[in-house]
Amino acid sequence: MHVLVTYASRHHATASMAQSIAEILRKPVEGLSGPTVDVLAVDDVDVLDDFDAVVLGSSVYMGRWLKPARRFARENSAALAARPLWLFSSGPIGDPPAPTAEATDVIALAESLGARGSRTFAGRLRTAELGLGERATVRLVRAADGDYRDWDEIRAWAADIARALAAPVDQ
Numbered sequence: 001m002h003v004l005v006t007y008a009s010r011h012h013a014t015a016s017m018a019q020s021i022a023e024i025l026r027k028p029v030e031g032l033s034g035p036t037v038d039v040l041a042v043d044d045v046d047v048l049d050d051f052d053a054v055v056l057g058s059s060v061y062m063g064r065w066l067k068p069a070r071r072f073a074r075e076n077s078a079a080l081a082a083r084p085l086w087l088f089s090s091g092p093i094g095d096p097p098a099p100t101a102e103a104t105d106v107i108a109l110a111e112s113l114g115a116r117g118s119r120t121f122a123g124r125l126r127t128a129e130l131g132l133g134e135r136a137t138v139r140l141v142r143a144a145d146g147d148y149r150d151w152d153e154i155r156a157w158a159a160d161i162a163r164a165l166a167a168p169v170d171q
């Protein structure tokens with residue numbers, strides 16, 4: 001089995017989450033050797049023909065997935081809908097992380113592509129890395145710098161996917 005973990009990320013927080021998910025997916029499950037897993041930015045994916053399953057993620061900005069992720073989902077909608085697919089979003093920041101609601105376009109995307117799961121994980125904010133426009137937005141919503149990513153939660157979600165992929169097809 002060949003699995004693609006693909007992502008859009010502006011400041012690398014989501015890219016590292018994709019790497020962590022891939023590490024878990026590669027592990028053997030119940031004695032079966034793990035799948036081959038490629039991790040690629042959405043812009044580096046050519047075709048999905050070689051992949052049996054896809055995990056697609058993006059960070060959320062202003063309530064939406066990044067444009068490259070939305071474009072990737074649109075341009076590959078038929079191939080994605082034909083494969084086991086999981087979506088993840090990286091966004092909420094602060095303690096407790098906010099906003100709590102999943103982005104509406106992600107909910108719609110998960111439905112239209114028949115995704116087997118869609119999860120939003122808390123993200124990371126480092127104001128020093130941001131452009132001027134982004135800094136102004138962050139000031140406006142008074143978001144606090146920090147790395148709010150919960151690696152145990154991310155790895156547990158990936159382990160659920162690994163178990164689903166290892167299960168017999170009709171279960």
Ligand SMILES: Cc1cc2nc3c(=O)[nH]c(=O)nc-3n(C[C@H](O)[C@H](O)[C@H](O)COP(=O)(O)O)c2cc1C
Nearest residue numbers: 009010011012013014059061062063091092123124
């Ligand atoms: C300008 C700006 C706008 C943001 N808007 C949202 C948002 O609407 N919803 C959300 O959940 N997170 C929002 N975030 C938080 C980011 O999604 C979060 O920091 C994410 O983990 C960044 O991932 P990346 O480094 O992979 O791009 C925003 C961050 C910035 C800097």
